[in-house]
Amino acid sequence: MRLRRVASVGVWGIIVSRVASVVVALGIGGVAFALCGYDVGRLAGDVVSASFGNLFGIEDLGLLWSPLMLTGLAAAVALRIGLWNIGGEGQFYAGAIAATLVGLHVQAPLWVALGLMAVAGFAGGALWIAVPAVARAFWAVDEIITTLLLNFVAALLVGYLCTGPMRDPHQAVTAASAHIPYEIPPLLDDLHWGFAVSVALVGVVALLLGRSVWGYEVRVAGSNGRAAFYAGMPVRVRLMQVFLLSGGLAGVAGMLEVAGTVHRLQGGISNNFGYLGIMVAALAGASPLGVLPASLLLAVLLNAGIVLQSYGVSSYAVLALTGLVLFCAAVGERLAYLRMRPAA
Amino acid sequence: MDAAPAVALLGITKRFPGLVANDSIDLDVRAGEIHALLGENGAGKSTLMNILTGIYQPDGGEIRLGGAPVRFASAADAIAAGIGMVHQHFKLIRAFTVAENIHLGWGETPLAVSAAAMEARTRALAAEFGLDVRAEARVEDLSAGEQQRVEILRVLARGARVLILDEPTAVLTPGESTRLLENLRAYAGAGRAVIFISHKLDEVLAVADRITVLRAGKRVATLATAECDKARLARLMVGRDLAPAGGRSPGGAPGEVVLALEGVSAQDDRGVAALRDVSLHVRAGEILAIAGVAGNGQRELTEVVTGLRQVSAGSVRLGGQAMAGQGPAAFLAAGVGHIPEDRLRTALAPSLGVAQNAVLRGYFRPPCARGFRFSPAGAMALARRIVGEAQVFVPNLRAPVRNLSGGNQQRLVARREMAVATRLLVAAYPTRGLDIGAIETLLRFIGEARDRGVGVLMVSEELDEVLRIADRVAVLFKGRVMGVFPAAEADGERLGLLMGGQAEAA
Numbered sequence: 001m002r003l004r005r006v007a008s009v010g011v012w013g014i015i016v017s018r019v020a021s022v023v024v025a026l027g028i029g030g031v032a033f034a035l036c037g038y039d040v041g042r043l044a045g046d047v048v049s050a051s052f053g054n055l056f057g058i059e060d061l062g063l064l065w066s067p068l069m070l071t072g073l074a075a076a077v078a079l080r081i082g083l084w085n086i087g088g089e090g091q092f093y094a095g096a097i098a099a100t101l102v103g104l105h106v107q108a109p110l111w112v113a114l115g116l117m118a119v120a121g122f123a124g125g126a127l128w129i130a131v132p133a134v135a136r137a138f139w140a141v142d143e144i145i146t147t148l149l150l151n152f153v154a155a156l157l158v159g160y161l162c163t164g165p166m167r168d169p170h171q172a173v174t175a176a177s178a179h180i181p182y183e184i185p186p187l188l189d190d191l192h193w194g195f196a197v198s199v200a201l202v203g204v205v206a207l208l209l210g211r212s213v214w215g216y217e218v219r220v221a222g223s224n225g226r227a228a229f230y231a232g233m234p235v236r237v238r239l240m241q242v243f244l245l246s247g248g249l250a251g252v253a254g255m256l257e258v259a260g261t262v263h264r265l266q267g268g269i270s271n272n273f274g275y276l277g278i279m280v281a282a283l284a285g286a287s288p289l290g291v292l293p294a295s296l297l298l299a300v301l302l303n304a305g306i307v308l309q310s311y312g313v314s315s316y317a318v319l320a321l322t323g324l325v326l327f328c329a330a331v332g333e334r335l336a337y338l339r340m341r342p343a344a
Numbered sequence: 345m346d347a348a349p350a351v352a353l354l355g356i357t358k359r360f361p362g363l364v365a366n367d368s369i370d371l372d373v374r375a376g377e378i379h380a381l382l383g384e385n386g387a388g389k390s391t392l393m394n395i396l397t398g399i400y401q402p403d404g405g406e407i408r409l410g411g412a413p414v415r416f417a418s419a420a421d422a423i424a425a426g427i428g429m430v431h432q433h434f435k436l437i438r439a440f441t442v443a444e445n446i447h448l449g450w451g452e453t454p455l456a457v458s459a460a461a462m463e464a465r466t467r468a469l470a471a472e473f474g475l476d477v478r479a480e481a482r483v484e485d486l487s488a489g490e491q492q493r494v495e496i497l498r499v500l501a502r503g504a505r506v507l508i509l510d511e512p513t514a515v516l517t518p519g520e521s522t523r524l525l526e527n528l529r530a531y532a533g534a535g536r537a538v539i540f541i542s543h544k545l546d547e548v549l550a551v552a553d554r555i556t557v558l559r560a561g562k563r564v565a566t567l568a569t570a571e572c573d574k575a576r577l578a579r580l581m582v583g584r585d586l587a588p589a590g591g592r593s594p595g596g597a598p599g600e601v602v603l604a605l606e607g608v609s610a611q612d613d614r615g616v617a618a619l620r621d622v623s624l625h626v627r628a629g630e631i632l633a634i635a636g637v638a639g640n641g642q643r644e645l646t647e648v649v650t651g652l653r654q655v656s657a658g659s660v661r662l663g664g665q666a667m668a669g670q671g672p673a674a675f676l677a678a679g680v681g682h683i684p685e686d687r688l689r690t691a692l693a694p695s696l697g698v699a700q701n702a703v704l705r706g707y708f709r710p711p712c713a714r715g716f717r718f719s720p721a722g723a724m725a726l727a728r729r730i731v732g733e734a735q736v737f738v739p740n741l742r743a744p745v746r747n748l749s750g751g752n753q754q755r756l757v758a759r760r761e762m763a764v765a766t767r768l769l770v771a772a773y774p775t776r777g778l779d780i781g782a783i784e785t786l787l788r789f790i791g792e793a794r795d796r797g798v799g800v801l802m803v804s805e806e807l808d809e810v811l812r813i814a815d816r817v818a819v820l821f822k823g824r825v826m827g828v829f830p831a832a833e834a835d836g837e838r839l840g841l842l843m844g845g846q847a848e849a850a
Contacts, residue, residue: 007747213718216707219700223693230652230682230690231704232673 003338013336014285021332022297025325043311047304059191063261064302066198068295070253071277072284073202078246079286080209081222081239087132087147088250089274090154091125095251096258097158098124100265103180113182118255125251126244128154133243137236151274159267166265176266184260194256201249206288218242250274279322283329298322348411350375350537351506356405358391365391367561368405373537378528380540380552384581384779386749387558389541393508397429398422428504430495432511438484442466442477442494446501469501474530489520507531508539513547517637518807518840525551543779545574557581582781599628602767602799603649608658610644618644620823626768626799631790633814634803636843641823642803643685646772649801650682651675663767676705681765683758685772691757694746698738699727701745702756705764734759735785751782758789769793772803787813807836821845
């Protein structure tokens, strides 16, 4: 048998290669655990039953899935126009800050307040990426560096706010803001409506990219900015819009986390969702619909981490496993172009 | 029986995924001979030469030098064996001087050497081989012809007994070409073997002793030049007879002025003046050809008349409408189609499908769009029509456009742009890099646009082509218009002088 390269791979080829990559990565991880003396069968069984075994598990999974979906969508939409938004983490924080400020200071009926918080969350995330957006669109400043650096600024800002001006005076120990009086109502017991909002946003962005004139322009500009300019498209405007949309989506993820799960602003609230979102987008091949399974996979891995820790496995094991998945996916993407053929 | 040929390729076969690039090709080149290798794009010329220069390993067959079998594991082996190649795209370091480029990566360069010593060695080499180069000049300051001489000198200095030139005249003025061909004669006369790759039939007939024609990876014929004429060679290359295409407009006075430039100046990407005080006009139903050696302002001219570049002085008018400060969208709306010189870099989104690229200029109107909504089905229908008219044969319109051959990409862009060019069609080097069959199609497309009453501004460096289909010719040199005259009054010699910057005595 000889190998032969094909010129292009369809959607199914990509899906098959992704699934195979994940299986291989988990297999390698399993071998590593087995070598360390763990009972891999039981470990895997526990992870599956913790994630899917009962309604509580599924709902907990949903609470991880939902923010990963949005931060993944944020990174994916930026990738479609050729931008690497590494700053999902910072925009998540900024959205959380803005939503908390609104939640603590606006008095309105629940749904109105939640609506305002969502708008504030989007605006906060968009504002956080605005400087990198302008710098990139007008002076070609690399957005990878600027968005990344602003993550640290945002994390420190949250730390300052929670220990300083926004600190809850009634709580002596923890560094957190006061409790927000508005909570997103539950969809099931624990899982709140934010999950449905996240799925809906994925659908909206998928339609926007695939079925709108705007989305076509974004896709052309992402493939070849010069061709987009040649075709008469407002490339700079699209670049800015995609930046703001990307930041805004990460900001909404922050708002949902505040209003649905944590109910106050506190340090570490982003839980690395921003960074993991980049991985989600890469696994999804920057496809909005691909974000759904990719973010589910990472949610399961995060959940697995919790189970593994109960076995005394370091929490870094899960980070290593996610890295392995991404690595295998990158290899699989190249291998997808190879086909076997009988020896000549 | 002659002595063994300088180079013999016997049954060379090379397979790539999905195609046989070279199928058992035989080629022998004698010392003292100029042997032309002729063929359409994709006929296998480059692959064969990459095998001879050690870049590829053949899957089958044998290379013999002077009768002795050799095997090249790398390009360095081939150079050591006396095989030298001058590539179409020069492989010089632009920031280095000529002398530095000559000595770069050369075993005979002394370990410690001063700039003056290198220049002296370079001058001695230049004198030995009769090549006029300035040893101390930086390569980036040289013309294409001078750079090519540096490339040739570099190859000859390394003791090449076999000299391969890949489309060497593509970047030269007619005068420079003549000089190159004379030099090649001299090298062959000194007992070297010269392999000359080209698809310009005139040149091949003028300089070669023998001609080998490749088609679809196979050798079709090896002929003495005396037995050949253009028609026969073209038939061998393409495998069928060619209908004569193009032709000047069939009388009928051209219509009103569709494009007018008054005193236009513009800068290139580095901010250097590229167009200086250019005044030109194009009428409906005529073809104005811009002749000139590439890099004399043609690119900037096509960009200025399509909205891609703003003028620094002067005015551009389309059908009487001033276009100052307008971008590509306004020019598109005014009925300007644009076939740019670098289609994959400028006119196509490589990773998107063929269909998505076919609708690049009409995506915002029906049938592709209704208001804000984009309809993939409508886009597919429009794309099918454009792809059909462009005679692009692809099994799958969703496959990425970068997978298409250069000729198919060019036909696709040309048809797409003709559909939007209701007033003016700007075509930059529309036939560059295409094989004979595709050239005829492209020129026919352009002729059709003219016959529909569209004004055509065509940039080309193929004088044959210009003289055949243009109504008027303007020559650009260093950003200035050297002269504009009816194509019927132009001839190659006069154009060549103007392209080289020689002003006409009034």
